[in-house]
Amino acid sequence: MNNASEQLLSDVVAVLSDKLPEFNAERTKSILSAVISKYHIKKVEENEPHPDSDEKLSMFLSAKRLEGLSPITLAGYELELRIFFRYVTKRMESVTAADIRAYLGQFDHLKMSTVGRKLSVLKSFFGWLTAEEIIPRDPSARLKTPKQEKRLPKALTVAELEMLREACRTVRQRAFIEVLYATGCRLSEVFGMNRAAINHQSMSCRVVGKGNKEREVYFSFKAMYHLNRYLASRTDDGEALMVTERRPYRRLSRRGIQREIDVIAQAAGLARKVSPHVLRHTFATLTLNNGAELVAVQELMGHSDPQTTLRYARITEERKREQHKKYLVQ
Incomplete structure (x- = not known):
C-alpha cells in the first residue's frame, strides 16, 4: 500500500x-x-482542486458541445469553472450555496455584470449536474443573479464615424472599419470570416454567431470597395479575411483586430474607447434611426430576442421629433 x-x-x-x-x-x-490494497488511493490536498471536479467538468463540456455551443463559449465555461475549483476544493455534491457566495464575494472589485456572468456559468454547471442526477441538489438554485448595469457602449455619431474613416492610414485599416460597421458583426464573427465566404455578387457573407447559429450579413458598396482594395494589396494565399501584416501571415487574432481599432481611434483623436462592439452598436443605432425595421436589424445582428436589439437602439431627439410629426394623427 x-x-x-x-x-x-x-x-x-x-x-x-x-x-x-x-x-x-x-x-x-x-x-x-x-x-x-486492491486500490490506488491518492490523498487530496486542501489547497488543490478535487479530482472529482475534472471528471464532472469533462462531462459537462461534452454535453454542452453536443448542444451546439461554440468553442469560444466552451473555453469561457472551462476557464471560469477551473477558477472556481481552485477556490472551492470539494467534491461537487458537497458544494454549498455558502461556498458559492464566498467565492463570488472575493470579486467585489469587479462590475456586477462580470460577477453575474460568473454566477451564470456556475448555475449552468450545477443545474446540469442536478438535472442529470449526478448530484442530489443544486447549490446555486437559490442564488439570484445580481442586478446588472443596463449600460451599453454609446454609439458613434455620424461625425465620429467619419473621423474614424479619415484617420485610417492604410487600406487594411479602412477595410477593418468598413467591414465592422457595415455588417454589424461581433468581433468573434469577423475574426472567423474567410475570403472564400465573401459573395462579391450579392455583397454578403455567411457568419457563425452565438449558439453556433449561421446567418447572412451584408456589406455596403463602400465596404466592398475598401475590402477589395485590401484583398488586392495582399501577397499571401491565407484563407482568413483578416491577416497579420508580417510574415508568416496568419489569421489576425481577436486582440489584434481590437488593437488595430484602438490605433485608428487614437489617430482620430476620439476621447472615448472605440471597440468592435461600439461599431456594432453604431450599426444598430444608425440603421434603426434611419428607419430600418426592428425585425430586420434583429436578424442582421443575430439576436434571438427583439428586446436585445432594442437595448442597442437609442433614438435621437431629432428622430423623435420627425417621427412625431410624421405619424401623429391630427
Missing part, C-alpha cells in the same frame, strides 16, 4: 475505535488492509 492508503486505513480505524467501544482495531485493520 502507498502512504495515502495507509493514512486512510489509520483514519478509518481511528474513527471506528472512537465510536465503537467493543471495537477490535487490529483485526479490523488487517481485514480492511486486504481490501484497500
Whole structure:
C-alpha cells in the first residue's frame, strides 16, 4: 500500500475505535488492509482542486458541445469553472450555496455584470449536474443573479464615424472599419470570416454567431470597395479575411483586430474607447434611426430576442421629433 492508503486505513480505524467501544482495531485493520490494497488511493490536498471536479467538468463540456455551443463559449465555461475549483476544493455534491457566495464575494472589485456572468456559468454547471442526477441538489438554485448595469457602449455619431474613416492610414485599416460597421458583426464573427465566404455578387457573407447559429450579413458598396482594395494589396494565399501584416501571415487574432481599432481611434483623436462592439452598436443605432425595421436589424445582428436589439437602439431627439410629426394623427 502507498502512504495515502495507509493514512486512510489509520483514519478509518481511528474513527471506528472512537465510536465503537467493543471495537477490535487490529483485526479490523488487517481485514480492511486486504481490501484497500486492491486500490490506488491518492490523498487530496486542501489547497488543490478535487479530482472529482475534472471528471464532472469533462462531462459537462461534452454535453454542452453536443448542444451546439461554440468553442469560444466552451473555453469561457472551462476557464471560469477551473477558477472556481481552485477556490472551492470539494467534491461537487458537497458544494454549498455558502461556498458559492464566498467565492463570488472575493470579486467585489469587479462590475456586477462580470460577477453575474460568473454566477451564470456556475448555475449552468450545477443545474446540469442536478438535472442529470449526478448530484442530489443544486447549490446555486437559490442564488439570484445580481442586478446588472443596463449600460451599453454609446454609439458613434455620424461625425465620429467619419473621423474614424479619415484617420485610417492604410487600406487594411479602412477595410477593418468598413467591414465592422457595415455588417454589424461581433468581433468573434469577423475574426472567423474567410475570403472564400465573401459573395462579391450579392455583397454578403455567411457568419457563425452565438449558439453556433449561421446567418447572412451584408456589406455596403463602400465596404466592398475598401475590402477589395485590401484583398488586392495582399501577397499571401491565407484563407482568413483578416491577416497579420508580417510574415508568416496568419489569421489576425481577436486582440489584434481590437488593437488595430484602438490605433485608428487614437489617430482620430476620439476621447472615448472605440471597440468592435461600439461599431456594432453604431450599426444598430444608425440603421434603426434611419428607419430600418426592428425585425430586420434583429436578424442582421443575430439576436434571438427583439428586446436585445432594442437595448442597442437609442433614438435621437431629432428622430423623435420627425417621427412625431410624421405619424401623429391630427
